[in-house]
Amino acid sequence: MPLRLRRRVRRPVSPSRRRAAVTVVTAALVGSVFAGAVSMAGTPEEGTAHAAGEPRRARPVPEAETPAKVQARPALPKVRPSEIRTRPGTVPPSSVSVVQIVAHPDDDLFFMNPDISQSLHSGSPLASVYLTAGEADGVNARPRDAAGVAADKAGYAEARQNGIRAAYAEMATGSRTSPWDRIAIPTAGGAWAEMDVLRAKPHVRLVWLQIREAGSVNGDRPHSLNGLWHGRITRIGSQRSTGTPVAAPFTYTKEQVVETVAGLLERFRPTFVRMQDPSPGRDQRTGKLRDHQDHLYGARFAQEALDRYAKSPGHPHVVVQNYLGYPTSGLPHTLDAEAAGAKLKTLKTYAWLDGVADCGTVAGCGDLKVAARPTGRGWTQTIRYARSTSTSWVQPDRDGGLLAFSVLDGRLGIWRKTADATDWRGPELLPGDGIDGGVTSVALPDGRVSVYGTRTVLKDYRREVVSTTQTAPGGGFGPWRPLGSPERNDASGTSDISAPAVTVGADGRALLAVRDSRLRLASREQRADGTWGPWRVLGGTNLIGDPVAATDASGRGYVFASTSKTVLAWTRLLPGAPLTGPARTGLPPTTLSLSATASPSGDGVRLWFRKPASGDLRSADFSGTAPAPPFTELPGTGVAGFGPVSGGDGLLAVRSRTGFLATMSQGRTGTGKTGIGSRPLWTLDRFQLAGAPYAGTDGVAAMGLDGRLHWSPTGR
Template sequence: MSRKIAFGIAAVLALLATCGAPPPRDPARPEPPPQAHHAQVTAHPDDDLLFMNPDLAEGLRSGRPTTGIYLTAGEAAVPDQAGYSAARQEGTRAAYAQMVRKPNEWLRGTMPVGHGRLAEVDTLRADPDVRLVFLNLPEDANPQQGRHALSRLRHDPALTVTTTVPAGAAVPHPQLFDRRAVVESITALLDAFQPTVVRLQDDQPDRRYQSNWVGAHNHPDHVAGAALAKEALAAHRPRAFSPMVLTYRDYNVADTPSALSDEDKGTTREAFAAYAVHDVLAKGGIYRSWSDNSAYRWPRGGRWAARSEDGVVRAFSVRAHGLARWTRTPQGVWNGPELMPLPEPLRPHVTLLGEGREQPVLVAQSEDGARILVLRQERSGIWPRRWEVVDAPGAADPVQNGLPATTVDSDGRIVLAVKNAAGGVSIRRELSPASQRWQPWSDLGGTDVQDGVSIVPGGGGVVHVFATTREQVLHWEVPRTGDARAEAVPIGPARPAGAPVTERARDGLIRLLVRTDRGGELVERTLTPQGWRDGPVTSPGTGGIGDPVAAGPGPHGVAELVRVARDGAGNVHVADRAGAGWVDVGGSVTDHPAAIVEPNGDITLVGLGFDGGLVVNTGAQGPGGLRFAGWRPGVVAPPVSAAGTD
């Protein structure tokens, strides 16, 4: 790229940042579909390399524009803070060049981020769609600013801090920032770059782990930086549609089994090795415990889309500014997205109860974990604005409550199950169908339960609840009344390294799928009326982050479950029977797709593309099994604004 073009890009970015966010979109002049663009907001150079891979590397290698935004200079408490922070930033440049497989040559400049402040922006010479942005706020351990500067900024609007100036920095002078300036600067960057996918660190770490980080259970900069980035996202004004947000666990991945494949581990190790050459403190085996594991803090799961009794398919996605909704008519035409308002910020996991129901029900959770929110579609087809609030299990720190698993029992009542703040499992049912009145929470027990509980209905009002610890899979058979029966499910020599995935197959038997620490190998068990069928069935892992999806049977066609998984590059793989080899159906999506079983037995995969739009891929039943037609946009028309009906 010529220097003239580079300066042209810089000028455009500067104009965007100087002029502020774009004006509201005129609905009479539809915007073109947004270009896929990833942005990571992290506290330190190397955080994205360790905790957001293999997603980060594979996105870069696929050619998607990517911007890394680093809040602190990462200078620590070393004597030569200017030299050490400069070395860490050089390591970040080297790692990005390694991941995108281009020469480590960068154009270094600045852009305004509001009120006379500047950020350094480095652009990869061989690929100008790869950028790194450094704000150089003081790192947690910096004694010259007083320890915990970013954490104190988060909680004290009156506090000001001075940036660190790395040796040779494009912004050669220190700058003053207060809390408002930090949020405004991140917002200005989001407004300028218009990402469609934003990756964040974990601001709600599991307090059972990393007790060495007193009070934070994570690096304090990770927690504070992610919280400030969320505030900036709320203020961000996208020109097209609200971005998706993916949150990644940080240090505590070292405390849990890893489901990454050897290939995915190699991807992260290679990127970090390119960085570590420049960081004299990046030594020791602890880094391998982070590079060899990766996990989403709040995965979407596979039940965010469903087909209801009226033949309409609905899909929902929590976004930075609301709840995106798509609908497919009984004639197969997709519409949307419509951005529905939210009563409060939500965690990204939503469950749509639609199969066999005349009126679907949407179940979500407040971001602070204290409330489960239920939205029931009215008979008129309208989704009301008012959500029903169901208190989550009581806890001194409700943030530690896990994501709700939801089903409908054979009596027609909604049943909720969550990992509670104590590390066990709690369950709650409606008093009667659609009554909006609930029984009290019942504690099923359990210890060391990991996030991601699964629930599936049985006969006679029974529900089956599954959870994983770091050592085993737990199963409770919960009757309509009376005590639950608990057991450990034998899965062989491996340890579970993900949430349990359960579904009822066409033969009426419950299938359990769980990833393990043997390279993500998938173990499957079948629960019969006589107990667990002898011997687990295993399938090789597909790689990547996140758990598989199981598609239950329709009225015709598949007798078995269809298993869907996503590899480290986001490519989707399908297996139509236990132990079968994975078939790559082409294309790639963010997080995990949902699977819809059509009335004729076909399977429609519903995913979210990296541009934030809905994509679909239908597999037809044939003599050789399912044959998929390939991914295509679900909706060709531009997005529209919020509305209430399908």
């Protein structure tokens, strides 16, 4: 049972006296209990690792998993059934394994939900790893009540664990008091960690490494992950929670932290990893980090561990998604009211605002610091990815086939489909590691295809733009070509550059653009001999997210980038001419995820985006000679959701609020003066997608959380 402390933490008054049943298993029982818990993960067998990357069509949906029954689950926002139909097919939960790596308890709830609740409702194995104990100052009280409350770091760490257990239990089972089994497990770094297994759903696990936290967002704290990363200390100590089954304190070197996280990846064998942003940038006025130092350096330790895990043989392919943290404050909200309400409910459970008076521990049933502001700084109304928002990761070839590109195990995965084939071949993994999620592709006038992305170099930590091009039309791809970065060094801006946006003129010369850490647009242009000119700053202020680029039928190039209030545009009117701008588009605020394609009319390009706080879809056409005309809106789309919109010829593809891929034929709607005249009919493909979808002339492609390419042909 948890240890009893001499003081009690103030807690909300409630008639409920139910106690959460939590079993602590001692280290002596680790061998048998842990082996049993891991066997329930449902991850692929050693011999099936390659199959995890193969493209697949969804399987038939069992009757028990109809949309109406999924909607009845308590924490999952609903989709209006009159506006959707479900495509036959699903992804079995056993083919997906999710691992989340965060610095503190609550980073996942604030910055990764509703993705978490969607994974929990899917029934897929999920393990959430907390690097630090999150002990802060040890006072579990609202600021107004903190005076006179004695600091107890072990107790506060326990209270935060109690809040996380309650939140996950409620999301997974509907009851915050659903019991957990707490066990001590050995780590690859030579110490012990706590793992909690949800008894009702043992595929849901929480792992607490209980490393000391920095205790300050930006303050100089050498004894921290920051100090360990930079070599200011050689070892970092632990902060065990009051009730943990981990029996003794420990220390880790930098190498041991990496080994510990890599060992957990080997144990859980994920197909999808959620982690925080390792390059959030610095405030240019103050020089301070835009995010918590533990978030940044915890993510870099996770990157090192993932790089090591990727080089080990026999595991399923893994896709990685980074999430923005504190920088989401003040940006347009991405979630509709219903999804934001469900997310807030989970945070209130974590913050001990749900009316439970006693959870069987004197440390407290949740995080009372968060109870003072459970919405954070607008965080419960938003979820935002760092990169992985490009819809240009699939490219038609000149023979009518398709090429698809995604990052698996830190390498570029390539799939191919010929024009007369129904199935895809792949993935072929291109040599060269460290590739970040969020690649984009462009077609060259001679029939070849180029892929652009960014690469993280861990040795001296920096991020750079890279590209690879087919050696001949329809052929293989050459080695990665480094194209540098507009950043001076990592220290000045934490290597904070966006994913690249690329446009290619009729002369075959490419122009690439990125957002730099000073929140401006920077670009490099390809010369006639194929070499590249220097980086140039093209202006813009307070740009957020990834820019997008498109080329129209006349060979004119366009680049768009969002601010918190509008969208700015840069235009290249003639081949070889410089990119000029920024020009004001007159568009209202967006959720920052943009996509652009050549306009169906043949004149200019069409920009797709979403209305903040609703998920509704909007589009606007640009000719390059005038501000955008009034935008077109699809109000009440029924699927809501967030993220980029892929607008192909006759098709739309988006992420729905359930996390499923949603597609719609644009031919089923009529455009009126203020929007769509008829109610759209959406089709849901019942699998959760990673990153952005692609909608083309003959189908829709998306990467799943199972690390596979999913393809839905037109008319299926």
